[in-house]
Amino acid sequence: MSKYKLFLLRHGEGAWNKENRFCSWVDQKLSEDGLKEAQDCGRLLKEQGYKFDLVFTSLLSRSIQTAWLVLEAMGHEWVPVIKSWRLNERHYGSLIGLNRAEMAKEHGEEQVKVWRRSYNVTPPPIEESHPYFLEIYNDRRYTSCDVPKENLPRAESLKEVLDRLLPYWDSTVVPEIKQGRTVLISAHGNSCRALLKHLEGISDKDIASVTLPTGIPVLLELDENLKAVKPRQLLGDQVKIQAAIKKVEDQGKAIPST
Numbered sequence: 001m002s003k004y005k006l007f008l009l010r011h012g013e014g015a016w017n018k019e020n021r022f023c024s025w026v027d028q029k030l031s032e033d034g035l036k037e038a039q040d041c042g043r044l045l046k047e048q049g050y051k052f053d054l055v056f057t058s059l060l061s062r063s064i065q066t067a068w069l070v071l072e073a074m075g076h077e078w079v080p081v082i083k084s085w086r087l088n089e090r091h092y093g094s095l096i097g098l099n100r101a102e103m104a105k106e107h108g109e110e111q112v113k114v115w116r117r118s119y120n121v122t123p124p125p126i127e128e129s130h131p132y133f134l135e136i137y138n139d140r141r142y143t144s145c146d147v148p149k150e151n152l153p154r155a156e157s158l159k160e161v162l163d164r165l166l167p168y169w170d171s172t173v174v175p176e177i178k179q180g181r182t183v184l185i186s187a188h189g190n191s192c193r194a195l196l197k198h199l200e201g202i203s204d205k206d207i208a209s210v211t212l213p214t215g216i217p218v219l220l221e222l223d224e225n226l227k228a229v230k231p232r233q234l235l236g237d238q239v240k241i242q243a244a245i246k247k248v249e250d251q252g253k254a255i256p257s258t
């Protein structure tokens with residue numbers, strides 16, 4: 001029986017989503033379209049009568065900006081927002097900054113799909129010589145995490161994302177939900193996919209075909225053990241949502257659709 005509602009949201013389109021580059025732990029802001037997606041998402045949630053008591057975000061601006069815009073559009077700017085690196089996007093290692101279509105031309109679409117959607121495969125780690133290494137690891141936001149900076153990931157599979165996310169989910173998010181608070185998690189494509197895998201009991205194989213579009217709220221209905229009791233609902237115009245999913249999938253093609 002459905003006892004709790006939980007909302008997951010992949011942030012609105014970021015500048016590097018538009019350029020088809022692996023963004024991951026690089027702190028890109030929302031694009032113009034992304035700003036609008038976040039506002040539209042807030043308006044839709046308001047129209048449908050949903051209200052949040054608490055919002056969780058990653059430490060990356062695109063998820064925080066999205067949360068703010070959603071709350072503003074709902075007229076609920078006062079709702080507390082709690083941030084953690086444990087909701088950050090999957091660390092794409094040495095792939096960070098690279099263009100997916102160019103990687104597909106160089107390594108093949110199958111390899112890019114394995115890097116993007118497999119459960120167990122970790123991409124090559126980011127090296128200190130990588131152009132974005134210092135920008136990431138010298139960033140002040142990572143000095144006050146619950147792990148020392150040197151223990152932060154240098155690359156992650158989806159499984160490794162779930163391994164670092166689950167302790168936070170169990171210790172910090174679950175107690176709030178169990179107290180009856182309606183929670184929005186404003187995060188990323190892969191941190192949301194990892195959580196979905198856990199909550200819906202998706203197999204290692206089947207998670208490869210789950211893709212989340214930007215700016216579309218995902219409603220989950222959970223039982224008293226916080227397991228999903230119904231298929232997830234992506235809220236909004238279903239034709240547009242299917243097109244948005246295809247667009248994300250096609251980003252890994254050698255010549256992506258425009």
Ligand SMILES: O=C(O)[C@@H](COP(=O)(O)O)OP(=O)(O)O
Nearest residue numbers: 021022023024089116188189190
């Ligand atoms: O890191 C990135 O570039 C994307 C995900 O990329 P894919 O796994 O879809 O390639 O993450 P997000 O835009 O959700 O923060």
